[in-house]
Amino acid sequence: MxxxxxxxxxxxxxxxxxxxxxxxxxxxxxxxxxxxxxxxxxxxxxxxxxxxxxxxxxxxxxxxxxxxxxxxxxxxxxxxxxxxxxxxxxxxNSATEIQTMAGVTEEITLPDESHIELNAASTLSYNKSNWEDKRLINLKGEAYFEVAKGKTFTVETSLGNISVLGTKFNIRQRGDFLEVTCYEGLVKVVTPFEELKLPVGESFQLIGKTSLKQSISSAKPSWLEGVSSFRSVPLQQVIEELEHQYNITITLKKLTFDTDELFTGSFVHNDLKTALKSITVPFNLTYEQNNTTVILSERE
Structure with missing residues (x-):
């Protein structure tokens, strides 16, 4: 420690x-x-x-x-x-901050017995001293929540706030990308552009100022099982998540297309070569690896 x-x-x-x-x-x-x-x-x-x-x-x-x-x-x-x-x-000053490094996740139990799984390269903070009166979390990165019933439970991110009473949900906030998925109960999402209630089995995405709602069939986020999954997510976000999971730096070389191109697919967390193939093949890319640096370029 x-x-x-x-x-x-x-x-x-x-x-x-x-x-x-x-x-x-x-x-x-x-x-x-x-x-x-x-x-x-x-x-x-x-x-x-x-x-x-x-x-x-x-x-x-x-x-x-x-x-x-x-x-x-x-x-x-x-x-x-x-x-x-x-x-x-x-x-x-009883604020508690928990930060995970690249490739590392952490399980957290809050004072009300709510549970959080914090994904790699993420930061979470809350105040113990007034937790009973104000269940408030600040999140940068990604986390899965199983919230005990009680007063309103709010998660603040730089792109919007998510509030519940008692439910299970996942939040991914990286840069200008926000994704909220409800696995149980009802989730309230408030962004600078809209306010909505997200029922079980639905996912909400905000990319810049563009939002999208989709249905999901899984019972939990796949990253808990060592797989990062994406549906209509910009390639840039996928590349950054790969960096978070493997503690590597990825450089793009002479691409003829924009990394805002959408990606639907997944990559595993325990095999870098397999993960790289998962995101390079759909875009006809190739890669070169030198220790912790990876260069992606288009196939000739």
Missing amino acids: NKEKLIQKWLDNELNEAEFNQLQQLEEFQDYKKIAETAKQFKAPNFDKKESFAAIKSKLVQPKTKTSWTKHIARIAAIFVIGFATYFAITY
Whole structure:
């Protein structure tokens, strides 16, 4: 587990014994411990700036010069600000962010027992402190949700918001592409261009300003089983998803057609050569691979 996650879990009192032992091995652990212990001494709700300043001022010995007095006040104020800011950050900033690397997925359980599968190269964040009052997720990338029944559950993306009460659905948001698929219940989708309710068995796509609704027959998104599937999706989006799944960089060379051409098909996540053939053959392309770089070009 990386350092940031260890520290976050420690502040939330969620570390197990093995993780705590790992945290103690960090060189900075004693510094973190001192900051946390010091921050507990501050009582933010009862903080009165006038009274605190008066108390500090009354305990100071009058300095000989104006410059000395100013330095004393500046130092004390700095200590106060740093301590109070540390206390505020530790106590109130309980935002949780989870980020997956290329080729890696992660399963997440939320405080209400809702479940999320986060696809590769994706980022998800939410706030634990007010989760019971506001079930709000921020998503960049792709994720599959199984939402426990309760208050409105909202997923924010850069292209629109998706709201439900309790259901199963998938969201893919990459660049100017948004796709929402409902597998159970009813999903509300709000974009800058339209608002609609998506019933089970339907998928909604937004590409730029163009939207499309389609019927689906699957019970879950195929990427959960290691296959990325697409229906009428721009080739550019397919290429980028391939990069996310295999942690590679794809370069296009001398293409005579636009990568906005639509692709319907799929590629597997466990065999790069097979995956590359799946997207190159339909467009009469060939590929050259050099370690983590792949060049796509048209066949002569």
